[in-house]
Amino acid sequence: MISIAPSILAADFSKLGELVHQVDLGGANRIHVDVMDGHFVPNLSMGPVVVKGLRPITKLPLEVHLMVDNPSRFVDSFLQAGADTLIVHFEVVSDPLPLIQEIRGRGRKVGLAINPGTSVDVLKDYITDIDLALCMTVWPGFGGQSFLPESPERIQKLRELIEKLNPRCELEVDGGVDLQTAPVCVRHGADVLVAGTAIFGSPKGPKLATEQLGRIRAEELE
Numbered sequence: 001m002i003s004i005a006p007s008i009l010a011a012d013f014s015k016l017g018e019l020v021h022q023v024d025l026g027g028a029n030r031i032h033v034d035v036m037d038g039h040f041v042p043n044l045s046m047g048p049v050v051v052k053g054l055r056p057i058t059k060l061p062l063e064v065h066l067m068v069d070n071p072s073r074f075v076d077s078f079l080q081a082g083a084d085t086l087i088v089h090f091e092v093v094s095d096p097l098p099l100i101q102e103i104r105g106r107g108r109k110v111g112l113a114i115n116p117g118t119s120v121d122v123l124k125d126y127i128t129d130i131d132l133a134l135c136m137t138v139w140p141g142f143g144g145q146s147f148l149p150e151s152p153e154r155i156q157k158l159r160e161l162i163e164k165l166n167p168r169c170e171l172e173v174d175g176g177v178d179l180q181t182a183p184v185c186v187r188h189g190a191d192v193l194v195a196g197t198a199i200f201g202s203p204k205g206p207k208l209a210t211e212q213l214g215r216i217r218a219e220e221l222e
């Protein structure tokens with residue numbers, strides 16, 4: 001089963017509630033919230049107040065992609081705000097296990113993300129302890145970038161690792177996912193597709209754009 005995770009980074013924030021409602025109507029499975037600190041990535045985005053604001057207006061799970069240098073500082077505030085999943089970058093944690101245990105101990109899901117320059121193999125020791133592995137398909141920091149050509153091979157390698165060690169772990173892809181690249185991701189083993197620009201920047205509107213990504217996933221599974 002493939003999941004669609006619209007990234008609100010590309011949304012018009014003056015209409016955020018209505019746009020989240022639209023993607024829900026279009027069949028979105030979760031909402032992806034990109035958190036950037038201006039250190040780990042050269043951009044600033046949103047914090048726990050956005051999660052807190054969204055929590056009462058949607059039943060969709062809220063997953064927080066933490067692109068920050070020191071994720072442990074923010075675990076409590078995002079969980080209190082109502083996040084269902086926290087995704088932490090492997091590059092910033094010397095030992096991910098305490099953080100994984102803390103998040104899981106509080107009844108939420110945890111993901112580990114890797115940048116395009118990080119070997120997929122680094123996740124080997126942690127796959128059994130996480131709910132989600134996020135393969136970045138662009139360099140993190142900005143929406144609207146092009147899908148990196150080395151991504152399919154990396155996705156496939158990660159899928160092999162997951163099948164071997166923990167088939168219940170989800171394989172998410174993030175960055176440059178659209179109607180052209182989504183089928184490639186699914187064919188190589190992705191089961192969660194994050195899409196920002198392709199959904200919120202679509203001239204067809206976010207509901208139809210989400211539906212279209214959903215149809216692609218169905219075709220890929222036939």
Ligand SMILES: O=C(CO)[C@H](O)[C@H](O)COP(=O)(O)O
Nearest residue numbers: 140141143144175176196197
């Ligand atoms: O983590 C991210 C950027 O660092 C975003 O989730 C990602 O870029 C989604 O945006 P788009 O679909 O526009 O590429």
Ligand SMILES: [Fe+2]
Nearest residue numbers: 007034065174
């Ligand atoms: Fe993201």
